[in-house]
Amino acid sequence: MDQFFAAVEQLDQPELKGKPIAVGHDAERGVVSTASYEARRYGVHSAQSIQVAKRLCPQLIIVEPHFQRYKEVSAQLHAIFHDYTDLIEPISLDEAFLDVTENKKGVELGVEIAREIKQRIRQTTGLTASAGVSYCKFLAKIASDWRKPDGLTVIHPDRALDFIAQLKVEKIWGVGQKTAERLHRMGVFTGQDLRNLPLSRLMHEFGKMGQVFYDFARGIDNRPVVAEWERKSVSCERTFETDINENSAVTIHLYHTVLELVRRIEKNNFEGRTLTLKVKFLDFQQITRSLTVDYILKSKEDILPLAKQLMQGVEFHSHPIRLLGLGVSNQKNVAQQEQKHWVELELEFKPWTAI
Secondary structure (H helix, E strand, O other): OOOHHHHHHHHHOHHHOOOOEEEOOOOOOOEOOEEOHHHHOOOOOOOOEHHHHHHHOOOOEEEOOOHHHHHHHHHHHHHHHOOOOOOEEEEEOOEEEEEOOOOOOOOOOHHHHHHHHHHHHHHHHOOOOOEEEEOOHHHHHHHHHHOOOOOEEEOOOOOHHHHHHOOEHHHOOOOOHHHHHHHHHOOOOEHHHHHOOOHHHHHHHHOHHHHHHHHHOOOOOOOOOOOOOOOOEEEEEEEEEEEEOOHHHHHHHHHHHHHHHHHHHHHHOOOOOEEEEEEEEOOOOEEEEEEEOOOOOOOHHHHHHHHHHHHOOOOOOOOOEEEEEEEEEOOOOHHHHHHHHOOOOOOOOOOEEEO
16 A cells, blocks of 8 residues: 555545655654655655654654554455455555465456556545566565555566566665665675675575575565464564663563563463563664573463563663563464465466555
């Protein structure tokens, strides 16, 4: 979807249409969830500090998020998707992969399905969507972002290698800012530059991701669209208005974070045995610490002692904390469950669509 949270707010509040808005909490530590295209012209973008966004765009309007409303619209989108296929892999509330190789409408071309879905989304919700169509998830995802807003891009197998060759490495899935900087220092700026590197060099520099980059540069992505998504972890985190470095403050906030984590575990009926502590400091340095036990972590009594144990190894008196997070992972028998669900198939061209 195009500027999803912002678009829903402009739809529900017509007086915001055409104005620069950012969805997020207007506070010292607030972060932009989504910015309207009018705000993006000033350099405002997702994950940016609200305070920075307001400096870039003095007339910026900050809108509190309404997540329940976004979930309602997301349900409408998925109802439309299911009219065409049940092979749907959600990426977020407003984005998903659809495998339409065999679809309920019997439509031969994936681009025609994408066009129909875009039209129905506009008719049903009043919002615009951008779609990408290709033979693999990697390229479908890139194509969906290529001509926003309200775009439709197809990358045919015959054009894939030429398309990737001209692609900036920053656009390649899995290449974040730091990885892009490393690649630039290696003289890699485009997909063609990446393709010219031997696998051994990429594996040496990036480990397992080196194989991924090697394959992506050649248009290879064999990941299937996974319709049955299984939660692998439950977590929560708290960003503080004021940095904390006193024992009493850390203890209180750790306690409340544990209570929120227990609530989320109960809500998702999740069972895990590994507790992970995440701490981000004033200077944005971040550390994580983990403990694995031989019992299921469900209650405050299970989790709080472990959280305190993990926190004991963190020096925060001279290094104030701005964010504290906890998560539970490591389900029992995950490996066995995955073995039961996965089947490897060899198929011809798959017109996967990312919307």
